Amino acid sequence: MRIYVCVKQVPDTETKLKLKEDSTGIDVAGIKWIMNPYDEIAVEEALRIKEAKGGAANVTVVSVGPKSRITDCIRSALAMGADDGIAIDTAYEIDPFATAHLIHAALKKETSVDLILTGKLAIDDNCSSTGQALAEYLGIPHTSVVSKLTLQESGALAEREVEGGSREIVELRLPCLIAVNKGLNTPRYASLPGIMKAKKKPIKECTGSELGGDTFLKIKYSHFQLPAEKPPVKLIQGDSAQQAKELCRLLKEEAKVF
Amino acid sequence: MPRTLVFCEYDNLGIKKGTQELLTLVQKIHIDSFALLLGNNGFNFAPLIEQLGTFGVKNVFVCQNEILKYYNPESFTQALNLTVESCKPELILASSSMMAKDLFPRLAAKIKTGVVSDCNSLEITTEKVVVTRPLYSGKCTAQVDFLNSPIKVVLMRANQLPIEKAQTPSSPKVNTLSLPPLDLKTTVKSIVQGTVGKVDLTEANIIVSGGRGLGGPQNFKLLEDLASVLGGAVGASRAVADAGWVPHSLQVGQTGKTVSPTLYIACGISGAIQHLAGMSGSKVIVAINKDPEAPIFKKATYGIVGDLFEVVPLLTEEFRRILT
Numbered sequence: 001m002r003i004y005v006c007v008k009q010v011p012d013t014e015t016k017l018k019l020k021e022d023s024t025g026i027d028v029a030g031i032k033w034i035m036n037p038y039d040e041i042a043v044e045e046a047l048r049i050k051e052a053k054g055g056a057a058n059v060t061v062v063s064v065g066p067k068s069r070i071t072d073c074i075r076s077a078l079a080m081g082a083d084d085g086i087a088i089d090t091a092y093e094i095d096p097f098a099t100a101h102l103i104h105a106a107l108k109k110e111t112s113v114d115l116i117l118t119g120k121l122a123i124d125d126n127c128s129s130t131g132q133a134l135a136e137y138l139g140i141p142h143t144s145v146v147s148k149l150t151l152q153e154s155g156a157l158a159e160r161e162v163e164g165g166s167r168e169i170v171e172l173r174l175p176c177l178i179a180v181n182k183g184l185n186t187p188r189y190a191s192l193p194g195i196m197k198a199k200k201k202p203i204k205e206c207t208g209s210e211l212g213g214d215t216f217l218k219i220k221y222s223h224f225q226l227p228a229e230k231p232p233v234k235l236i237q238g239d240s241a242q243q244a245k246e247l248c249r250l251l252k253e254e255a256k257v258f
Numbered sequence: 259m260p261r262t263l264v265f266c267e268y269d270n271l272g273i274k275k276g277t278q279e280l281l282t283l284v285q286k287i288h289i290d291s292f293a294l295l296l297g298n299n300g301f302n303f304a305p306l307i308e309q310l311g312t313f314g315v316k317n318v319f320v321c322q323n324e325i326l327k328y329y330n331p332e333s334f335t336q337a338l339n340l341t342v343e344s345c346k347p348e349l350i351l352a353s354s355s356m357m358a359k360d361l362f363p364r365l366a367a368k369i370k371t372g373v374v375s376d377c378n379s380l381e382i383t384t385e386k387v388v389v390t391r392p393l394y395s396g397k398c399t400a401q402v403d404f405l406n407s408p409i410k411v412v413l414m415r416a417n418q419l420p421i422e423k424a425q426t427p428s429s430p431k432v433n434t435l436s437l438p439p440l441d442l443k444t445t446v447k448s449i450v451q452g453t454v455g456k457v458d459l460t461e462a463n464i465i466v467s468g469g470r471g472l473g474g475p476q477n478f479k480l481l482e483d484l485a486s487v488l489g490g491a492v493g494a495s496r497a498v499a500d501a502g503w504v505p506h507s508l509q510v511g512q513t514g515k516t517v518s519p520t521l522y523i524a525c526g527i528s529g530a531i532q533h534l535a536g537m538s539g540s541k542v543i544v545a546i547n548k549d550p551e552a553p554i555f556k557k558a559t560y561g562i563v564g565d566l567f568e569v570v571p572l573l574t575e576e577f578r579r580i581l582t
Contacts, residue, residue: 126516127376129366170444252580
């Protein structure tokens with residue numbers, strides 16, 4: 001079975017964000033990059049599927065973006081235990097649709113694709129678009145926000161969260177794409193031998209322009225703005241009863257919530 | 259003005275609030291617009307169509323089929339595609355719900371256009387459509403420009419726009435679409451219902467959220483009581499979702515739900531950056547915490563330094579008094 005996992009590097013949440021002076025984007029200097037937490041869950045799931053098959057599967061990690069960033073990201077997935085990687089180098093930020101197109105172009109060169117796993121969204125742009133677009137380009141079914149996955153002879157059985165806290169059980173024919181949610185598993189840490197081995201694992205390199213470039217871009221961000229400074233919190237004094245009464249009054253009369 | 263298609267979501271109570279906001283907007287600026295309803299064969303759409311009329315909707319597309327009973331990305335993409343072919347919109351509006359965020363990227367890929375989700379502002383003029391959305395966990399916002407997108411697809415967050423009915427209701431003209439047979443590779447096997455009647459977090463106008471300060475799962479009852487008086491929903495921090503006190507579906511934050519209510523009441527939540535990432539889009543934030551140094555107070559509009567076990571029941575009583 002050939003499993004592909006799409007991963008993205010995102011700024012660590014703790015990173016303080018600065019904008020470029022011309023407001024055309026964020027200043028990437030000094031940012032600490034991490035693998036998107038949902039993509040880590042996808043890597044872990046791929047490894048567990050491979051282990052459950054007694055190793056009869058190959059896990060390939062695919063990433064799109066500036067080369068050094070994506071190579072680091074792929075290496076950390078290889079250190080967790082993935083077999084090999086595909087690095088699609090683009091010098092600049094691209095949107096989910098162009099990303100999906102490039103991954104589609106890269107996967108078409110592979111002999112077979114049985115299962116694609118990825119995170120339900122990336123925590124930087126929160127788009128949750130790349131997986132669905134990739135599935136559409138490949139003409140395969142997808143499901144997202146998956147918190148339980150079982151592979152069967154006929155296909156994949158996925159449990160997903162839907163509105164109102166309900167859950168749906170969905171069956172998909174293989175090949176398919178599954179975008180995973182928290183709760184599916186707890187990703188492992190890379191072991192030291194794993195990290196050593198990862199250095200020798202193969203990563204296929206190609207560039208975005210070889211695969212069709214940025215002609216598929218559909219959205220672009222501009223006019224970046226930091227949120228307006230919040231006025232300091234109004235602390236409500238008094239005993240609990242007075243505090244409760246005053247808060248209700250402020251919410252009604254000042255904030256006009258009711 | 260761009261010819262606009264509004265994708266309507268509904269539940270047992272009727273057209274959902276996020277959709278009502280969009281219907282209000284298109285009615286106010288007199289766009290040539292169409293509403294779309296998808297559902298099962300035999301489903302009685304009459305009450306929903308009448309409700310659309312209260313928003314001044316003039317044209318409704320209805321597509322009914324057994325494969326549209328539950329959300330299925332394949333059948334819904336096909337139904338949307340069929341609608342797009344017949345009404346040729348320049349703009350598609352939908353609420354940025356869990357369903358829409360799954361569906362529209364797939365549709366957009368199919369019709370070779372772009373989609374922008376989580377939008378928190380939308381301006382439509384004869385010349386252009388200007389949208390903004392938060393990025394990097396709400397640490398900044400940016401304007402989004404569409405490129406090579408014949409149809410602009412905009413998914414708006416709930417609670418961003420006012421809801422107002424039209425002065426004179428309309429009787430919408432109904433256009434029926436029929437879906438050709440499809441060989442679906444996806445099947446919805448079963449649905450495990452959540453608690454019926456609960457407001458969905460992403461759409462809730464008021465959220466009462468709890469963290470470790472609650473001490474244990476049994477004490478979430480306090481928040482449920484307050485939320486029920488306020489007609490709101492209950493949320494939680496990652497710490498308590500991870501500890502299993504509440505299901506993950508209630509978690510607000512970076513690895514949980516991103517919410518944008520009018521009022522967010524954080525009880526016993528310290529305010530880790532991952533939590534703030536999910537709720538900083540709230541209009542009014544109330545923090546109740548016994549630790550005056552808790553980071554949540556930096557984001558809060560109003561703060562109470564005190565014991566939530568005392569304050570929250572008193573708040574429930576006070577709200578019950580002034581709201582009923």
